[in-house]
Amino acid sequence: MTGRIGAAVSRIDARKKVMGEARYAADFAVPNPLYAHLVTSTIGRGAITGIDESEARTVPGLREIFSHANPLGLEPDGMFSTGGHAQQGWEPFAGPDVRFYGETVAMVVADDILAAREAAKRLRVAYSAEAPAAVFGAEGLEPEELPDMALSSGDLDAAMEAAAERVEVEYDTAANTHNAMELFATTAVWSGKDLTLYVPSQWVEGFRAGVASELGIAPERVRIVSPYVGGGFGGKGSLYTFTPMVAAAARRLNRPVKLYVTREQGFTTASYRAETQQSVRLGARADGRFTGFEHKGRELSSRPDTYVVNGADKTARMYHADAVRTGVTCVHADRQTPGFMRAPAETPYYFALESAVDELARRLEMDPVELRRRNDIDAEPVNGVPYTSRSLMECYDMAGEAFGWRDYDPAVGSMRDGDWLVGWGCATAAYPTQMAPCAVRVHFDRTGRARVMVASHDLGTGAYTVIAQAAAEGLGLEVDRVEVELGDSRLPPGTIAGGSISTASNVSVIQIACERIMQRLGTTPERIDVAAVFDAFGQGAIEEYAEWAPRGSRPNARGGLYGAEVGIVGGPEEEYTAFAFGAEYAEVRINRWTREIRVPRLYGAFAAGRIMNEKTATSQYLGGMIWGLGHALQEKTEIDPRTGAVMNDNISEYIVPVNADVMDVRAMMVPEEDTLVNPAGIKGIGEIGIVGTAAAIANAVHHATGIRVRHVPIRVEDLIGTG
């Protein structure tokens, strides 16, 4: 048998994608659509004083202009983190107020896309503008401390006092914007009272509930279709205002309506990673054991919404410490509400933690890997809760061996190669193992074919393939005998594709369904003779509907499946602390004249429980590390403090890595068996790859140059003119 769990199976949807047969949300043709185009604000704070439609109305084919003056009658569903399904907590057409630059102020609908765009350009929106406070340092920001999210254990001040060496430093991370290849889009089609929405989604269940509540209709009336997603990474995890807007416009105009959100508009109408300012205090005894660790973050959010990622809740669980203290402050600004982006909490906060550990290693004159080894733990330090498994040092050993870390000479500048300053650095990656309740239907028939149905999602991760593998394993089939249906809210409720939960959750529930099928057929996957068991069973096909809820779920969490409840559990919990771990090593080369930073080698080893598919897992890790490289050296959403406008809202000036930047990047897998984490023994792998990269690179930059850059991205100007 081939293609079962663990095998390096190629994506079962690869051919469809290569042949252009995989249909993404905007690819669905609908009969006789109208086209919508968004109009976004050109002030950063203030109010609309008038909308002059006269010129726009001269555009042939114009159908309607929606704005606060002609609202769509939507009720805000509420932000994800407050129990809703939406990315922001308010409706854009609720009134004339403008909350940030690039906010949707109108939506134009016309017979074709060009007319819609032209009319949108000709709409004259007049504003009374106020000076926005859109970035850190601006006047008029409103900080809101969130004490409920803070952790504290032990006497931190005494612990810092007891330290032989300490670092007390600040780190900053820049705003980042998604820029997935697939643009945001929505197509709405009404058929009587039933609404079908084609929208790129990482959460069809949640989108259904959110749209229904905004439109004031029953969720059963709404169907969300999103079989393929062209890059999700959290950017398509919660509902954006334009989706219900398009649905409401279609209802009003009695025609299907299609909206493409432009690349520029994607910078302000969707989620992004907000800037952070963090302070870290870390102390150690002479032997390297940490005494105290304090990590506090300040994160930008919108005026109305309190959105923070609070990564210190995770960094606090990483190493030994006698005392720990964390804190987070939401800084309200004239900006769009931020949202999920790959490892939302971990990416910025581990940059700070792992840079600080490196700084402390320098002060202690200790190898940075050894320092981490001395602070390796079996139970997290805040509440003393044990890890389900933790193979951090095995990761350091495996990747370090491949990287050649034994030759590391800690002296700054010791590895120069002609005109190139060479540096090495390393950092820990970690990501909480999370899961959520989900359901599945497995259909199996006498021809030996199976079909797995779940409202889960494939964002390019390989979910179709891994799900097929799990069913193949459970039913004793070849993987090519299994068909998988995903990305449709008519399917049994799946999880949100976020928090790296999909595989662990899906495989756990598929195992249950397959076991039941085997029981009912009176066979096992190892022994099965398909035709014979079905003949004995007396039916040509069998179907099993299963539900699963992870340990630690609330009572009756399975019921919550039918109300689009997220239900994520995991990471630091009462009984166990569940994390995947990794270690990343980076080599940088910096031109001694012009200081561009190149990364010839980036090696990571990861331990994440059972690996379902070596090939798709490798892609996840590599993709994460490459994004980490961009995060470390390139990505920055440039905001004009005077207006709040994004000044690099295109993929020419919003820099992400290209092939030439990606050199020898390797992902290795440390075998790990974890029987506690979930029945499938799986930890998520989708996000961990990005987590340690920025710090590993920053640490390598320091090794090469002696310059400690405490922010990302690290760019030429940070290293120029400094000798």
Added chain:
Amino acid sequence: MRPFSFQKPGSVEEAVAVVEPMGVAGQGGAFHAGGTTVIDLMKLHVLQPPSLTDLGGVLERGIEEGEDGTLRVGAGTTMAEAAEHPAFLRAPVLSEALWKAASAQLRNVATLGGNLLQRTRCPYFRDNVSACNKREPGSGCAAKDGINRLLAVLGTSESCIANYPGDWANALILFDAVLETRSGGGGREIAFGDLHVPPGEDPARETILGDDELITAIRLSVPEWASRSVYTKVRDRDSYAFALTSAAVALDLDGDTVREARLAIGGAATVPWRAREVEDWLAGRELTEDVAVEAGRRAFAGARGWGENDFKIPLGRDTVARGLMEAKAMTPRNSGDSQ
């Protein structure tokens, strides 16, 4: 995008006859060569030409080599064709400045004529909202106190600090290039160094080309010693990014001594920027690292930073020094150090 008409003339004569007066502020007609600048700006509504005059099949395409190192380059030659042409490979700066620009897809359609006339990437010019003297004369310059990390430190004025973003022009300007042009009034020749005008008071006017003037060919003269030449380009990623700073360098060396140096600076200046005073200063000197550093310093002596882009001054100096040292270290193809 505004509706516009698309004219397909059959000849250069017809093209200049039918093109609507181009004007300077984006409302006039425009030529369409590869379209990678003009269509881009039309989508942003920065340019709103009532008509585009297509140059496909009209412009000369290809490179002719004369006996004496002169080259005649059709303005319709694509960046990709030119980058691989043996004549350009013999003076690597000419080829390198092309293949280090844009992306393979863009180079396959973009023409050399269009390349020379590409517009600034200043974000305030492109946003179609902010004050911008180049887009809307007299409206002001939002970039001066704004996000200007990518903009110019050389050749700026209070009216405009937009950088000339192109690469190849900085290589071309080393070789006494001449443009052959055509307009309704007939043909003329323009010294390439005169084509672009610094912003001064009137940043909307970027070149001296007339309202219906078409570049048909580019002539340049490439000395054999230019086989020792480099295009050093510093950018935020290793491919597919505009220059933060760049240096186009060609060196004629006698041992370690400079017989003749040619130097131009990209990324950091408002127009293709030949540093003739530095060239003169280098002539006759032994090219040591100290001399290279001093050349860089001199090249940026008149530079002025605008905040975010202050780093371009030290970076530009180092780019020049690096370019000079890299050119020196080259092993020229045709043993360029003729004795």
